[in-house]
Amino acid sequence: MKDDISREQALGLFRKMLEIRKFEEKLYFLFSTRLMPGSMHQYNGQEAVAVGVCANLHRSDYITSTHRGHGHCIAKGADINAVMAEMFAKKTGCCRGMGGSMHIADFSVGMLGANGIVGGGIPHAVGADWTCRYKKAGQVAVAFFGDGAANEGSFHESLNLAAVWELPVIFVCENNLYGFSTHYRRVTPIDRLADRAVAYGIPGVVADGMDVLDVLEKSKTAIARAREGKGPTLLECKTYRFMGHSRFEKPTYRTPEELNEWKNRDPVPRFAEYIMKHCGVSDLDIKNITGEVEKTIEAAVVFAEQSPDTEPQDYQEYNHG
């Protein structure tokens, strides 16, 4: 880890990661103890990726996301109340209860949507970046996707198109080792997905996805390059999801030893320890932030619970623009 970040930056990064962690923990609890509709894919373990990348983005920059999109939404600055209310399928949800966990989006902060189809959102980032170049508005677009999506046709077509049109999209592959139950090496013949960048004549970089500062630094280079119009980058972040693929699925396909090994590198306590040592952050700072974040999440739950339910015919309003 590098130690050239300010105390303020350190606390900001820690707070965002903790917001995602506490949001996910609360959601797991809510799903297991009461009636919450639908399913969900949780982001616990991967917080350093979304937070490290989005810390380099402006509000007006665009991101596209995946079925595991809660972390991206929060990291990009979406209103946590509205995201929580969407989980409850409430009228006040960010998608008015019409999308749910797999489609959360907040266009006011450039979050163009989680996506239920693996690889589905990657070309949208290419198109969003085209708009940015065309309108010379100075924004950039980031596509988040997983190791599974790297074997979809949309991955190849999108990277090729971005490279040949010189659209500086930042392609962030979150390699959490498993596509649902299948280890990526059983379905992918190479260790480093970033090596695929060679095929498109663009830089391919690997970051430690359990280390927010490594992600921050490597995505900073890619994003700076993009802002200068120098073309796309493929950034592979090696990471791990602590939960099952979806809802209460038990990951029988991986060993407890493997899980423990990755939990020892848990990006949230690891970063807390680091900033207490190197950035002048105190034990009390951590406690205070933890208390504040817990309050934020509790308030989001209260907001969601007290929000009006959707009406059965609400969908009609959103069918055509």
Place this chain on the structure above:
Amino acid sequence: MIATRMAQALRQALIEEMRKDEDVVLLGEDIGVFGGAYRVTEGLLDMFGEDRVRDTPVSEIAIVGAAVGAAMTGLRPVVEIQFNDFLTCAMDQICNQAAKMRLMMGGQVNVPLVIRAPIGATGRAAQHSQSLEAWFMHTPGLKVVLPSTPYDAKGLLKTAIRDNNPVMFFEHKMLYGAASPGGKARTAIEGLDESFKPAPEEEYYLPFGVADVKRHGRDVTVVATGLMVHKSLKAAGVLAGEGLDVEVIDPRTLVPLDRKTILESVSKTGRLVVVTEDVVTCGVAAEISAIVAEEGLFSLDAPIRRVGVPDTPIPFAPNNEKAVIPGEPDIIAAIKSVAGGAA
């Protein structure tokens, strides 16, 4: 210039909308330097530059996907997919992404996107000859347009570009009246009468969901689309000589569909034949027939007849292709079979 061919009319619509609105951009395979396989975008690269007329790799997922992303962030892309058969390569982006985005996101975003694609059989065998418009009628969130004349094509494409929703815009190859340099495209436009209405130079928009009665008649209602409109009009001309007065309705847009005009016509004639170039099973005609069965059954004096392609991939051998694509004799036979004592 008055556009007497559909390719010219579509081109005029693109030029007018691009001049009017800088957010209108084009992308697709061979549309720039080459000018489009059916010449719809001829000269547009020189006119508007590479920022707005973009040749793409052969990457249908990325073409439609990037267009969706661009549409969500403020552009109004018009995609050309070279043959409608190639839409299959982009089905996720069309049906799961573009069509559903607005509802999934709770109305936060519109996807003002037009996807143009040629349909119809012209001797190119099973993967370049289909008419797939019915598939997209089955996906809520998409609008589906299928014009049969230069006049309709221009007015409807301009409306499609101004629409805030994804629009599938199907164009029949035999009606373009244009071929690649050195190529000799099969065309049906020679010998068409004034029913192949030219597009005037001035601007106009045609509304979606309004059918056009191409021929008024008392005895039998024929609902037809694309090239089949013209084959049906010829059939109606032949039958007029036998004392049968056939009405020919072109819905022009399949989503939204002008049910009222169809039902009113059936209530007048009591007889319905639906003529389309897609496969009959679960096709355009199946939907129109179901609507009439549900809402107009007691107007009917005879069973509904569907004329379309039987359940087969389109074969290559010209005599086989001819056998499966509806022709005037098929249409005449179907009309006669329901006409009974109407004449």
